[in-house]
Amino acid sequence: MLQKIKCAFTIGILISASVLFTAGAHAQIGNRFPSEKKMVKDPVTGTMLTFLTSTPHGDSKIYPTHPQWTSxxxxxxxxxxxxxxxxxAVHEKTGEMVQVTEGGYAGMLNIAQKSMKLYFMRNLPGNEEQPRQNRPLEIxxxxxxKLFADSKAGKVKAAATYQRVCGTTPPExxxxxxxxxxxDEEWVYFRVGQEEAARHLAQNTKIETNFGPRNMGAGPSGLAAxxxxxxALKHVVSVPFQVGHIQTNPxxxxxxxxCWETGGKSPQRTWTVQADGAGLRPLYPESEYEWVTHEAVITQDEVAFAIMGHRKVGTGSAAATASAASDPTxxxxxxxxxxxxxxxxxxxLGIVNLRTREMTIAGQTPSGSGLxxxxxxxxxxxxxxxxxxxxVYLIxxxxxxxxxxxxxxxxTAADHPxxxxxxxxxxxxIQSAMLSEDNRSMNICIVxxxxxxxxxxxKSAKK
Known part of the structure; x- marks a missing residue:
């Protein structure tokens, strides 16, 4: 897994692993689990880490493009x-855990920040054998x-009491x-398939092919809402490349x-667009020598991203490729x-202002892979x-x-922090394998x- 550079790989694991799971009595929404909260002193830095989970059950946090805490x-x-x-869900102070879905989910978990709501996609029962590109999905x-209150009171009702289907996407x-x-917590945005995206592209648009050794990035793709x-459904935008890492400004x-997802370096990684399809543009225009990755909205006007510095000067040779194969770290x-x-x-660590388009570099490690x-x-x-x-470095x-x-x-952890x-x-x-005996299974940790x-x-560093 360490050979995988982009976090599209992380998302890919999410999607492939999140086909429909039929809920049984053991998988009822509102089920409670005892606290595993544990304070651990980092043996090198001395920082006191709060592990909200501490047993090997394959925990993983929501991706950094999305909120982690409830409102x-x-x-x-x-x-x-x-x-x-x-x-x-885990309560940060008590460590108590509550199951918050029943019937499975697909892809990203979206925590509302104005209300106590959670949104996600899931496959419809009976569609597991359908090709992924032809499956309808419920939102x-x-x-x-209501769920937390009933769970605490020991009066959990049927899943339909807490889960509401907002709508279903058509298979095509x-x-x-x-x-x-x-x-605004009224719309969700999601990726659409090649055929749907192509219907909304201008004639004679040049469709991008795969880029890089992972054979990813080919278009077209697009966003719908x-x-x-x-x-109600609407098309937002189509682009001639593969879309990934969809996020909003909270x-x-x-x-x-x-982003333009290739599984590694993209010709132009970061993009922004308005919900009505207007204003499509590169967020940070990059050069061929810049390896831009892992963008995340951090303030109302700013997006952070990494410009990687993980390759030796003169890299890109056959010798470098052979070296990579022998060094999975x-x-x-x-x-x-x-x-x-x-x-x-x-x-x-670059930070670009969405309004002024100015970019600054907040910091970089002096050696190693860089941030x-x-x-x-x-x-x-x-x-x-x-x-x-x-x-993990604070700046x-x-x-x-x-x-x-x-x-x-x-x-050796199953994923990155x-x-x-x-x-x-x-x-x-963060997510961490620090406590894991198998050196892979991760837990939820607060730093x-x-x-x-x-x-x-x-004063604030924001501009």
């Missing part, structure tokens, strides 16, 4: 093998407030993959961010990715990133000071911003 700030929702194919809303749309909830109140209705060295990803040019998965606090004070070693955006908060999360900040900017969530940093009085 009341008390619960984190995550994927887990405790109940096959279902999502769970489902969960009333978390080829819907699936990423889904993102608009800031569903109104979660009425079930503060600005109608603003969508997505340093992926992405194949010659087919071209000349990008070296430190001949600036690299690091890989990145995020930032909504107040503009902090940025955070992990690297190939699974170490003061005002002073550019960088501090490694935690490390040793095992390069994927740090994601809370809305209040005092902590971030605090140091008190000394929180007491700093400098």
């Amino acid at each position: 009341d700030g008390q619960w984190l929702i995550f994927r887990s093998g405790r109940v096959k194919g279902e999502a769970l 489902v809303e969960v009333d978390l407030a 749309m080829g819907a699936g993959g990423d889904m993102a909830l608009d800031a 569903m109104n979660v109140k009425t079930g 503060w600005v209705p109608g603003e969508i961010i997505f 340093n992926p992405g060295q194949e010659a087919g990715w071209g000349p990008s990803g070296t430190r001949e040019k600036p690299t690091g 890989w998965h990145v995020h930032g606090s909504p107040d503009g004070k902090w940025a955070v990133g992990d690297d190939f070693s699974r170490s 003061d955006r005002h002073t550019r000071e960088m501090l490694m908060l935690t490390t040793g999360h095992k390069t 994927h740090p994601t900040f809370s809305r209040d900017g005092t902590k971030f969530q 605090p911003v140091p008190d000394a940093w929180l007491k700093r009085t400098h």
Whole structure:
């Protein structure tokens, strides 16, 4: 898995693993699980880590492109093998866990930030054998407030009490993959298949072919939307390449961010468009020598992303490809990715302003892979990133000071840490195999911003 560079691979695992699961008595929504909360001192940095789960059940957090906490700030929702194919929530203070889906889910879990609601896609019963591009999908809303209250009272009712089907996508749309909830919490956006996208492309549009050694990236693809109140559908935009990592701006209705997904370096990774299809443009125009990846909206005006610096100068040769095959902890060295990803040019944690289009580099590790998965606090004070070693670094955006908060999360882990900040900017969530005996199974972990940093009085770094 470490040979996989892009987090489309992570999303691919999500999608392939989330075919319909029929709920039985053991998989009832509202089921409760005892606390596993544990405080662990990082043996290298001394940071006190709060593990909200600590047993080997294959936990994984929501992707950094999406919110992690419920709107009341008390619960984190995550994927887990405790109940096959279902999502769970864990209360940050008590550690108690509650099952929050029944009947399975597909793709991304979307936590509303204005209401106690959860949204996701799921396959319809009986459609498991249909080709993925021809499957209808339900979009489902969960009333978390009612569910948590009934679960606590021991009075859980039938799943339909809490889960509402907002609508169903037609098979010919080829819907699936990423889904993102608009800031207005009235629309969700999702990827459509090649045939549906082609119907909305201008004539004579040049369709892109696969790019790079993973043979991904070919188009066309596109975005559609569903109104979660009425079930109404609309087409948003079509593009001549493969769409991935669909996300919205949680503060600005109608603003969508997505990427050209190749599984590695893209010719132009980051894109933005409005919900009415207007304003399609590259978010950060990149050069062939820049390996841009893992974009995430962090403030109402900013998107963080990584410009990788993981390849030696002069890479891209047959020798580099052979070296990559022998070193699984340093992926992405194949010659087919071209000349990008070296430190001949600036690299690091980039932050681009959606309004001014100005970009700054907040920081970079002095050696190694450089920062890989990145995020930032909504107040503009902090940025955070992990690297190939699974170490996680905090950056003061005002002073550019960088501090490694935690490390040793095992390069053999089933996935990467994927740090994601809370809305209040005092902590971030990661997924970690630190406690895992098999060196792969991950748990949900909270990392605090140091008190000394929180007491700093400098102004917000946002522009």
